[in-house]
Amino acid sequence: MLSHLSSQTTIPPLPTSRPSPPSLLRLRLRLRLTQPRVAASLSISSEMSSASTPLHAEQYEKKEGKTLLEFVGSGQAHVDDDLAVLLAHVQTACKRIAALVASPFNNEIGKSGGGGKGSSLDSSRDAQKPLDIISNEIILASLKSSGKVAAMASEEDEFPVWISDKGPFVVVTDPLDGSRNIDASIPTGTIFGVYRRLEEIDHLPTEEKAQLNSLQSGTRLVAAAYVLYSSATIFCASFGPGKGTHAFTLDQSIGEFVLTHPDMKVPPRGQIYSVNDARYFDWPEGLRQYIDTVRQGNGQTGKKYSARYICSLVADLHRTLLYGGIAMNPRDHLRLVYEANPLSFLVEEAGGRGSDGKHRILAIQPVKLHQRLPLFLGSKGDMLELESYGNIQQKVNPGYEV
Ligand SMILES: O=P(O)(O)OC[C@H]1O[C@](O)(COP(=O)(O)O)[C@@H](O)[C@@H]1O
Structure with a gap:
C-alpha cells in the first residue's frame, strides 16, 4: 500500500545495529548447537535489553506489531496518501532527533549557546547550535523534502516559514520541548499539529498567508502528534478527528516505530x-x-x-x-x-x-x-x-x- 512512498520520498536508511529478529533467532539456534557458552551469553544480552527486544514474527502479524508506516499505509489509520507521505518524513526527522538527544556528544550542544566563545567546543570545532535549533532545522528539512507542506510555524522561528505554494499541509511544531533540562538527560519531546492549507487565501502575499494558515483554530487540525524522547522513544499520534490516539515505540533493533498502544484511552479518573x-x-x-x-x-x-x-x-x-x-x-x-x-x-x-x-x-x-x-x-x-x-x-x- 505504501509503494508510492518509495517513489516520492527520500528516506535515508537508518543504521540497524543488531540483526533483525529472524536472523538473531537463527544465530542463537546455530550457536546453541555449536557453542553453548556463547549462545548463553547472547541470550542474556538480548534479554537484558528487553526495552528493544524484537517482537516475534507472529506478533508482527498482529495489529500491535505494525510499524507506523504499515499502520498508516494499511488503511487502518484512514489517512490519504499525502498525509502518509508527510508522516513518513516526520517520523524520520524524529528518529534523527532521538539519536541526537541520546548522543554522548550533545553535552555541550545542549547548553544554550553551547559551543560559543569560551566553551570547550569553541577552540576545536565550529560553533555548535543548541539542540532545539538543530531539531528545528531537522524538521524543516524533512518537511521541505516531503513536498507536502506549504508552511511551517515553529516555536523556534519568530514568523512562519513559507515552503511551497503547492503543499497541501501546514505544520505547527515545538521541535524540542523541555530542552532546558536536557543537560540532565531528563525526557524531552517534539510536538506537531497538521492543518490543511487554506486554499481560499492562496492569492494573499506570502507572509500574510503564512501567518493566517498558522493561526487556524485547533478544531481544524487534521492530525497531531508528540514524540517522547525518554527511556523509550514514543511516537503518539492521532490521524484525524474521530480516529483515536495511537502510540508507537521505536524498536531500536529494526529502527522503526511499532504500534504498542493502539487506541489509547485516558482513564476517566486518575490519582x-x-x-x-x-x-x-x-x-x-x-x-x-x-x-x-x-x-x-x-x-x-x-x-x-x-x-x-x-x-x-x-x-x-x-x-x-x-x-x-x-x-x-x-x-x-x-x-x-x-x-x-x-x-x-x-x-x-x-x-x-x-x-x-x-x-x-x-x-x-x-x-x-x-x-x-x-x-x-x-x-x-x-x-x-x-x-x-x-x-x-x-x-x-x-x-x-x-
Ligand atoms: O516553569 P514551569 O511553569 O514549571 O514550566 C515548565 C514547562 O515549561 C516547559 O519547559 C516549556 O518551556 P519552554 O518553552 O520555555 O522550554 C515545559 O516542558 C514544562 O512543562
Missing part, C-alpha cells in the same frame, strides 16, 4: 496531579483549594492524590494519558498554537479534556503565533472537578528563574 508546586503561593484560591482537597483525599473520588512533575510537557502528558489525572501549567507560559492545540487534540481523541481553565483549548481562536495560556489536560472526571473550582488560572507570573 495524580502534575504541576509546579513551588508556585503554590502565586496560585489563585480555587487552584489551591482543589490541590489541597485532592491531596488530602477529600475530592469527589475520596482518594488521596499523588504529585508527579517532570517539568517536561510531553513527558508529563504521556504519563497522564496512561495513568490518568491532570497535567497542568496554570500560568500563561505554554503556547496555544504548537503546544496546547496539538496536545489537546490528542487528549480529546483519547477521551480526555483540554482546557485553559475556562474554555476548551481547541475552541480558542489563536490571534498570535507565540500566544501563551494556562493549560490543563487530563482525565475528564478530574478536569471537570478541577474546573468546578472556578478560579484556577494563575495570573501572578513573576518570571521564575528555574
Whole structure:
C-alpha cells in the first residue's frame, strides 16, 4: 500500500545495529548447537535489553506489531496518501532527533549557546547550535523534502516559514520541548499539529498567508502528534478527528516505530496531579483549594492524590494519558498554537479534556503565533472537578528563574 512512498520520498536508511529478529533467532539456534557458552551469553544480552527486544514474527502479524508506516499505509489509520507521505518524513526527522538527544556528544550542544566563545567546543570545532535549533532545522528539512507542506510555524522561528505554494499541509511544531533540562538527560519531546492549507487565501502575499494558515483554530487540525524522547522513544499520534490516539515505540533493533498502544484511552479518573508546586503561593484560591482537597483525599473520588512533575510537557502528558489525572501549567507560559492545540487534540481523541481553565483549548481562536495560556489536560472526571473550582488560572507570573 505504501509503494508510492518509495517513489516520492527520500528516506535515508537508518543504521540497524543488531540483526533483525529472524536472523538473531537463527544465530542463537546455530550457536546453541555449536557453542553453548556463547549462545548463553547472547541470550542474556538480548534479554537484558528487553526495552528493544524484537517482537516475534507472529506478533508482527498482529495489529500491535505494525510499524507506523504499515499502520498508516494499511488503511487502518484512514489517512490519504499525502498525509502518509508527510508522516513518513516526520517520523524520520524524529528518529534523527532521538539519536541526537541520546548522543554522548550533545553535552555541550545542549547548553544554550553551547559551543560559543569560551566553551570547550569553541577552540576545536565550529560553533555548535543548541539542540532545539538543530531539531528545528531537522524538521524543516524533512518537511521541505516531503513536498507536502506549504508552511511551517515553529516555536523556534519568530514568523512562519513559507515552503511551497503547492503543499497541501501546514505544520505547527515545538521541535524540542523541555530542552532546558536536557543537560540532565531528563525526557524531552517534539510536538506537531497538521492543518490543511487554506486554499481560499492562496492569492494573499506570502507572509500574510503564512501567518493566517498558522493561526487556524485547533478544531481544524487534521492530525497531531508528540514524540517522547525518554527511556523509550514514543511516537503518539492521532490521524484525524474521530480516529483515536495511537502510540508507537521505536524498536531500536529494526529502527522503526511499532504500534504498542493502539487506541489509547485516558482513564476517566486518575490519582495524580502534575504541576509546579513551588508556585503554590502565586496560585489563585480555587487552584489551591482543589490541590489541597485532592491531596488530602477529600475530592469527589475520596482518594488521596499523588504529585508527579517532570517539568517536561510531553513527558508529563504521556504519563497522564496512561495513568490518568491532570497535567497542568496554570500560568500563561505554554503556547496555544504548537503546544496546547496539538496536545489537546490528542487528549480529546483519547477521551480526555483540554482546557485553559475556562474554555476548551481547541475552541480558542489563536490571534498570535507565540500566544501563551494556562493549560490543563487530563482525565475528564478530574478536569471537570478541577474546573468546578472556578478560579484556577494563575495570573501572578513573576518570571521564575528555574
Ligand atoms: O516553569 P514551569 O511553569 O514549571 O514550566 C515548565 C514547562 O515549561 C516547559 O519547559 C516549556 O518551556 P519552554 O518553552 O520555555 O522550554 C515545559 O516542558 C514544562 O512543562
